[in-house]
């Protein structure tokens with residue numbers, strides 16, 4: 266279907282209904298990646314006495330598939346749920362883990378603030394944008410609230426296994442959190458890093474994002490699970506993922522700055538951005554879905570709007586319509 270068809274207000278993603286195959290990949294005796302061919306990934310850390318899940322999946326129904334995979338390798342209670350950031354598609358499955366023993370939902374201060382400020386609007390907007398990603402949405406009991414909030418970093422000892430949760434900087438959102446196993450140099454990055462999938466930047470801090478990626482690179486991860494795309498299993502692959510994400514966000518912001526300097530309308534800015542982004546990224550997963558939101562946010566940021574405007578279901582439609590109109 267053509268996205269330029271102005272007779273319909275449907276988003277590109279509303280016609281995207283093909284289910285993805287999930288994989289549960291062993292990274293070490295303590296770490297697993299749950300990946301989904303470009304749909305949101307989750308991570309699993311198995312300590313001596315308990316299990317941590319990083320990003321819950323979108324609904325309790327969908328979380329059951331991840332729990333099934335966890336139960337194929339361990340009977341330990343799933344004690345910790347970590348939110349890499351506040352987006353609905355990553356956090357609304359949380360209640361499924363309470364039945365498995367989860368006691369703590371952990372998030373950064375920035376993530377907590379975003380849930381307070383815009384969690385409800387984000388939930389409605391995300392569900393309407395991308396219905397396929399919310400299979401069993403009626404099983405969602407409401408927003409997911411953290412039970413523990415940390416300022417910059419917290420360390421959890423899962424028995425002898427040390428896990429660090431760190432807000433290393435802003436990027437995909439202002440609260441981005443990574444999970445890190447120092448003894449094994451394994452990182453779960455959330456949407457701060459993507460690979461072979463578009464970076465959604467509708468709520469991003471594009472100016473800060475590259476420096477945050479460099480802070481992550483300095484940690485010299487040997488394996489990294491990105492927010493979307495395949496698990497990166499060697500230092501060279503990790504660097505490729507960091508380079509890919511950096512290229513995506515810097516190219517996007519640069520063309521937005523050029524568009525603003527030239528006084529372009531949003532629709533003209535979109536066309537200008539496509540000229541440089543399409544050849545490099547046009548083929549990757551969810552590119553067509555992300556680009557209108559990405560360009561809108563990039564133009565806002567280029568105009569000096571530091572704190573992303575809140576997306577609502579109504580604003581989604583208005584933006585989409587504006588980009589289709591002349």
Ligand SMILES: [Zn+2]
Pocket residue numbers: 350352437456465
């Ligand atoms: Zn996200």
